[in-house]
Amino acid sequence: MPNIVVDGPPLDVDKKRVMAKEMTDSAAKAYGIPAAAFVVVIKENPPENVSVGGCLLCDARADLTD
Amino acid sequence: MPNIVVDGPPLDVDKKRVMAKEMTDSAAKAYGIPAAAFVVVIKENPPENVSVGGCLLCDARADLTD
Amino acid sequence: MPNIVVDGPPLDVDKKRVMAKEMTDSAAKAYGIPAAAFVVVIKENPPENVSVGGCLLCDARADLTD
Amino acid sequence: MPNIVVDGPPLDVDKKRVMAKEMTDSAAKAYGIPAAAFVVVIKENPPENVSVGGCLLCDARADLTD
Amino acid sequence: MPNIVVDGPPLDVDKKRVMAKEMTDSAAKAYGIPAAAFVVVIKENPPENVSVGGCLLCDARADLTD
Amino acid sequence: MPNIVVDGPPLDVDKKRVMAKEMTDSAAKAYGIPAAAFVVVIKENPPENVSVGGCLLCDARADLTD
Numbered sequence: 001m002p003n004i005v006v007d008g009p010p011l012d013v014d015k016k017r018v019m020a021k022e023m024t025d026s027a028a029k030a031y032g033i034p035a036a037a038f039v040v041v042i043k044e045n046p047p048e049n050v051s052v053g054g055c056l057l058c059d060a061r062a063d064l065t066d
Numbered sequence: 067m068p069n070i071v072v073d074g075p076p077l078d079v080d081k082k083r084v085m086a087k088e089m090t091d092s093a094a095k096a097y098g099i100p101a102a103a104f105v106v107v108i109k110e111n112p113p114e115n116v117s118v119g120g121c122l123l124c125d126a127r128a129d130l131t132d
Numbered sequence: 133m134p135n136i137v138v139d140g141p142p143l144d145v146d147k148k149r150v151m152a153k154e155m156t157d158s159a160a161k162a163y164g165i166p167a168a169a170f171v172v173v174i175k176e177n178p179p180e181n182v183s184v185g186g187c188l189l190c191d192a193r194a195d196l197t198d
Numbered sequence: 199m200p201n202i203v204v205d206g207p208p209l210d211v212d213k214k215r216v217m218a219k220e221m222t223d224s225a226a227k228a229y230g231i232p233a234a235a236f237v238v239v240i241k242e243n244p245p246e247n248v249s250v251g252g253c254l255l256c257d258a259r260a261d262l263t264d
Numbered sequence: 265m266p267n268i269v270v271d272g273p274p275l276d277v278d279k280k281r282v283m284a285k286e287m288t289d290s291a292a293k294a295y296g297i298p299a300a301a302f303v304v305v306i307k308e309n310p311p312e313n314v315s316v317g318g319c320l321l322c323d324a325r326a327d328l329t330d
Numbered sequence: 331m332p333n334i335v336v337d338g339p340p341l342d343v344d345k346k347r348v349m350a351k352e353m354t355d356s357a358a359k360a361y362g363i364p365a366a367a368f369v370v371v372i373k374e375n376p377p378e379n380v381s382v383g384g385c386l387l388c389d390a391r392a393d394l395t396d
Binding site for chain 1: 331332333334335336337338339341345346348349352353356357359360361363380382387
């Protein structure tokens with residue numbers, strides 16, 4: 001504790017490594033709690049499981065390539 | 067923002083498409099915020115990862131077919 | 133189960149009542165599971181606890197009224 | 199409702215079965231609500247999606263075996 | 265990590281104390297990870313923010329006392 | 331989308347402002363998605379609603395001042 005949960009599309013491990021470190025440092029500074037106490041969980045969601053504005057991302061992308 | 071997260075069993079993409087649209091429309095009307103601002107995230111959970119009443123769904127289903 | 137969690141700004145109870153009913157009906161139809169099994173949880177977040185594009189909502193609103 | 203969500207590393211089904219039952223019993227006793235109303239959802243996260251102290255679990259484990 | 269999140273109605277602190285301890289012990293045993301690594305977060309939701317079967321809990325309770 | 335949820339103790343608004351901006355920038359860089367698309371939600375939990383290692387934070391703090 002504290003916990004940080006990031007919900008986004010799939011991400012490669014090098015990006016995850018940097019992002020998790022940066023978010024931990026940012027939160028540790030904000031809360032004044034040692035970085036060791038922070039957990040970051042990255043959730044990767046396929047485009048058919050996310051909608052923005054009522055449109056699934058898998059459909060939005062299909063539209064763009066029509 | 068706002069965000070809607072639905073946790074349920076696996077669902078086919080046609081059902082996801084309709085549900086995401088309907089939930090977005092319902093929430094946009096309730097909050098008085100344009101639909102474009104709403105994100106829906108659908109989480110699909112396997113039956114061995116969910117329990118109801120302390121019984122995993124994979125076991126409950128096995129019971130039904132005994 | 134399934135569960136629906138909505139994270140948004142504060143909302144009056146009449147709006148919550150309609151939205152919870154509509155989302156439950158939409159999800160029950162999508163999953164083919166009776167409405168009685170669905171839980172909706174509405175989380176109300178104050179504007180200083182939410183940022184969009186890196187800007188807290190409480191600051192964004194202040195900007196608009198300058 | 200109420201709902202219990204557990205985020206952890208992958209777990210075998212026998213452990214899930216016992217943990218879901220024990221957590222349901224504990225919560226039913228605390229809330230004074232019948233166990234049948236409780237849902238437990240277990241989320242399994244791969245080690246490259248979790249960091250503790252700003253270090254991804256997949257890297258922490260690699261360090262240990264160096 | 266791992267994290268346990270419990271979403272339910274308001275609960276008094278003595279019940280929280282016992283439930284958090286029991287859930288931690290259950291999870292520590294299941295995962296084979298020391299109890300010190302487990303975080304439990306208890307979320308208390310007012311009855312007008314939760315619906316079961318499409319009916320807000322605040323309305324369901326009103327019905328019962330009619 | 332993507333969404334970032336931070337669960338921690340209460341935090342003053344100046345700290346929230348900086349943390350939300352830093353996390354958004356970090357995530358925008360990792361995902362290669364414009365910052366405008368990112369939502370950060372900060373959840374503030376009272377110490378009696380969080381346990382670490384099976385001990386509520388309100389009790390842990392009491393111990394420290396004995």
